[in-house]
Amino acid sequence: MxxxxxxxxxxxxxxxxxxxxxxxxxxxxxxxxxxxxxxxxxxxxxxxxxxxxxxxxxxxxxxxxxxxxxxxxxxxxxxxxxxxxxxxxxxxxxxxxxxxxTDVSFNYEKARQTPSFAPPAGVAPGEYRMQQVDVERSQEFRKCIECFLCQNTCHVVRDHEENKKAFAGPRFFIRAAELDMHPLDAREDRKEYAQASMGMGYCNITKCCTEVCPEHIKITDNAIIPMKERVVDRRYDPLVWLGRKIFRRDQIEAGTPGVDAVSKEHEVGQGVNWHREVPQPQTAAVGDDGRLPISEITFDKAGGPSPFGDDLTFPLPPRA
CATH class of the missing domain: 3.10.20.30 (Beta-grasp domain)
Structure with missing residues (x-):
């Protein structure tokens, strides 16, 4: 008894x-x-x-x-x-x-919104090959049993119901991190998608999700923080920012010497419209006091629209 x-x-x-x-x-x-x-x-x-x-x-x-x-x-x-x-x-x-x-359908809605694995072109199922180190790298995240304890303890949605629309939560951040690490995944915008569409910026890495995980997945240290770092490297690294400001500025107009017809055709095929009129910046690059505006430093684009189009990333592909 x-x-x-x-x-x-x-x-x-x-x-x-x-x-x-x-x-x-x-x-x-x-x-x-x-x-x-x-x-x-x-x-x-x-x-x-x-x-x-x-x-x-x-x-x-x-x-x-x-x-x-x-x-x-x-x-x-x-x-x-x-x-x-x-x-x-x-x-x-x-x-x-x-x-x-409780009604946990919120999590299944976020699962449907998360882009799935994109198989590589020209490789049939059964022909996928990866190094064992790549398998082991993301295996930790595949242990998730979807108990949603991490989702429940995350204060971003626990204390702010209004955040649920824009915030996917730690369970789906590790899904994005797993696919971002996958060498065969054809999508290359996992980190950007996590930042722009999954609300990863809301997370302030308190590690409460890691503390409650019954599978002992290091959600914060091995998934969220590395994803945040990769986003920062792409968007806010000072060298990358400087490259956006000055890279190929001497070749943005059509007919620039040194750009032959073959290479021009190749670059247009990559998304560069060399015949597009170059727009003028909307604000002066330097203020009346002779200093660069803080908005120009922190914004991830130049003062005016890019002549290359928003769908092009640097560096440009090598010329044919």
């Missing part, structure tokens, strides 16, 4: 609810999910709780235990003091359906 332990379990639905007290028998070696099942079998047969494998691999039994997002099947009762009251509540970042069950 196990000892009786004090529990507080949230009961309610989308209209509201509260914590209810229960005295539940706890046996040696049991986890919180065992206690929830015993509670359903004895005192609260209508208690709603989502679960499946009870082995820490399906991610279904996500809940908050004493305020910490955890898996019910992986939280042992022995980790609490014998006289400690164990409080079990639903995931706070998502709408409650009933009791401990």
């Amino acid at each position: 196990g000892a009786k332990r004090q529990f507080k379990v949230w009961r309610g639905d989308e209209t509201g609810g509260d914590l209810q007290d229960y005295q539940v028998e706890v046996n040696e070696g049991e986890v919180v999910l065992d206690v929830i099942h015993r509670l359903q079998a004895t005192e609260a047969p209508d208690l709603a709780c989502r679960w499946n494998c009870k082995a820490g691999k399906c991610g279904s039994c996500s809940m908050e235990i004493n305020g910490m997002p955890r898996l019910g099947c992986m939280t042992r009762m022995s980790s609490f003091e014998e006289n400690e009251t164990v409080t079990v509540t639903p995931l706070r970042a998502f709408p409650v359906i009933r009791d401990l069950v």
Whole structure:
């Protein structure tokens, strides 16, 4: 016969609810999910709780235990003091359906929005070949069981419901990082997409997502921070910025000496419109005080529209 332990379990639905007290028998070696099942079998047969494998691999039994997002099947009762009251509540970042069950469809919507793996051109399935080091590099991120504890604990959506539209969350940042590392992925804009469309800039790397991950994925250190660094390298590196300002400025007009017809045709094919009228900058490069405006330094484009078009990145491809 196990000892009786004090529990507080949230009961309610989308209209509201509260914590209810229960005295539940706890046996040696049991986890919180065992206690929830015993509670359903004895005192609260209508208690709603989502679960499946009870082995820490399906991610279904996500809940908050004493305020910490955890898996019910992986939280042992022995980790609490014998006289400690164990409080079990639903995931706070998502709408409650009933009791401990929440609506996590937000995550599936973000999954559909995330661009999938793009196979390389000219390579059929079954012919993909990669180095083992590349396999191991991204294998960590493939351990995700989609428990969404990282999504739940991220304060960007946990405390600000209005951010959900623009913010994908750490679970999908590691997906973007995995594909960005993939040597066979044909998309080359993973980091830019994560910054522009997934809201990676909202993340201020508090590492709370890493702390709650049951698979011990180093979400912040191995995925988010490197992705942020690669975005900065592409957009804000001072040498890259300087290159955008001065690179090939002497060759932007059509008919520039040294640009023959063959190379011009090749470059037009790469997206450069050499016959386009060069637009004038909208603001002076230097202010009345003789200094460069701060907006000119921090903005990632020149003062006027680029004569090369917004779809071209530097450096230009080598001439044919």
